[in-house]
Amino acid sequence: MNPIVLKEKISEFLKEDLGFGDLSVAFLPGGTPLSGSFIAKQSGIICGQEIPQATYDLLGHATYKPRIPDGAPVKAGDIIGTVSGTAQTLLSGERVTLNLIQRMSGIATQTTHFVKLLDDATIRITDTRKTAPGLRLFDKYAVSVGGGFNHRFDLTGGIMLKDNHIALAGGVTQALAAVKRHVGPLTPVEVEVETEEELRQAVAGGANVIMFDNQNPETIKQWRQLVPKTIKVEASGGITTESISTFKGCGADFISIGNLTNDVTPLDISFLVAGAVKS
Numbered sequence: 001m002n003p004i005v006l007k008e009k010i011s012e013f014l015k016e017d018l019g020f021g022d023l024s025v026a027f028l029p030g031g032t033p034l035s036g037s038f039i040a041k042q043s044g045i046i047c048g049q050e051i052p053q054a055t056y057d058l059l060g061h062a063t064y065k066p067r068i069p070d071g072a073p074v075k076a077g078d079i080i081g082t083v084s085g086t087a088q089t090l091l092s093g094e095r096v097t098l099n100l101i102q103r104m105s106g107i108a109t110q111t112t113h114f115v116k117l118l119d120d121a122t123i124r125i126t127d128t129r130k131t132a133p134g135l136r137l138f139d140k141y142a143v144s145v146g147g148g149f150n151h152r153f154d155l156t157g158g159i160m161l162k163d164n165h166i167a168l169a170g171g172v173t174q175a176l177a178a179v180k181r182h183v184g185p186l187t188p189v190e191v192e193v194e195t196e197e198e199l200r201q202a203v204a205g206g207a208n209v210i211m212f213d214n215q216n217p218e219t220i221k222q223w224r225q226l227v228p229k230t231i232k233v234e235a236s237g238g239i240t241t242e243s244i245s246t247f248k249g250c251g252a253d254f255i256s257i258g259n260l261t262n263d264v265t266p267l268d269i270s271f272l273v274a275g276a277v278k279s
Contacts, residue, residue: 001141006054009137013096014058022092030088034273038081038101040074041268044109047071047145048101048138052083055097060089071108071145080269087273094271102266103135104142109267111146111260117241120248123255126151126234130258139261151256159189160211166191172198176205190234199223203231213237217250224251 038052049066056062062085068074083090114125125148131139140150152158161175169175172191179189190209191202202210203226210227212220214237227233235252240259247255 001050001137003050003054005137006050007058009134010051010054010096010100011058012134013100014055014093017096018092022088025088025091028087030086030091032087033084034087034090035082035084036090036271036273036276037079038083038098039270039272040078040080041076041270043073043075044105044267045071045112045146046074046080046101046105046267047108047142048104049081051100051104052081052093052097055093056083056085056089059093061085062089062093071147090273098269098271099266100138102269103264104138104145105267105269106264107139107142107261108146110264111143111148113241114244114257114260115147117244118248118255119245123247123250123252124149125260126254126256127260128236128256128258128262129154130262132261143260146260148260149254151254159183159187160192161190162192163194163213166198172201173205176202176207180206192236196223196226199226203227207231209234211236211256212252217247220247220250220252 046068047070049070052064056064062083064081064083066081068078068080074080111125118125127140127143127148128151136153140153144150159179166172166175169178172193176189176191183189188208190211191207192211192213193199193202194213199210209232211234212223215235220235224233232253233251234254234256235247235250236256239247239255239257
């Protein structure tokens with residue numbers, strides 16, 4: 001992750017959490033040297049090992065040593081990293097650090113699960129822009145750590161003509177013609193289609209990527225035959241862990257899944273300083 005953007009984001013999160021200061025530590029010996037461990041409490045894929053040190057650097061003095069790299073599997077009881085520093089720094093940064101690592105590890109774990117269930121190296125699983133506001137940098141990084149790929153990072157990352165854009169222009173042909181008059185050579189144009197007629201128009205209009213929206217694997221196989229190999233095919237719409245395996249061999253180049261980042265179960269990770277007993 002970009003270290004400048006990373007620290008800017010974490011700084012925002014710390015401002016939100018600290019407010020006027022950490023009252024829980026304010027009346028205790030905050031300068032006391034402490035050491036602590038981050039411990040996985042369930043199995044999954046670790047992500048976010050840059051977060052602790054970036055957080056501590058903004059708060060004071062502490063040194064974090066990761067024991068397990070991003071993308072590696074962990075099981076309950078594994079120590080993913082250790083830290084030593086002042087009590088003020090360790091305790092005031094605990095929640096922001098855990099929130100991010102837990103969420104990112106949850107996304108990486110979910111992504112790895114989807115990739116394994118699909119079991120098709122010819123299809124790339126991608127994320128979408130369905131990320132939590134302010135967390136896109138972290139969410140999309142976690143998808144890539146989990147074995148997925150990133151779709152657009154923002155609205156400047158490519159042109160995507162979806163149902164509302166197509167309705168605004170008066171149809172697929174008109175929408176493509178309108179943007180093609182202005183788009184540069186390095187800007188891809190993707191079109192969402194819901195019918196075979198729209199698909200034919202997208203091919204004729206020179207789309208770079210065609211999204212088959214809410215189509216079953218059999219329909220995707222049939223429609224794929226109508227698309228030249230020079231045009232990429234993306235499948236999308238309501239694909240879950242229960243249905244992803246049915247898309248194996250469907251012929252799509254990409255399958256985009258909003259739930260990678262939109263339906264996140266954080267990986268359970270705790271932080272304990274030496275001498276503390278977790279109840």
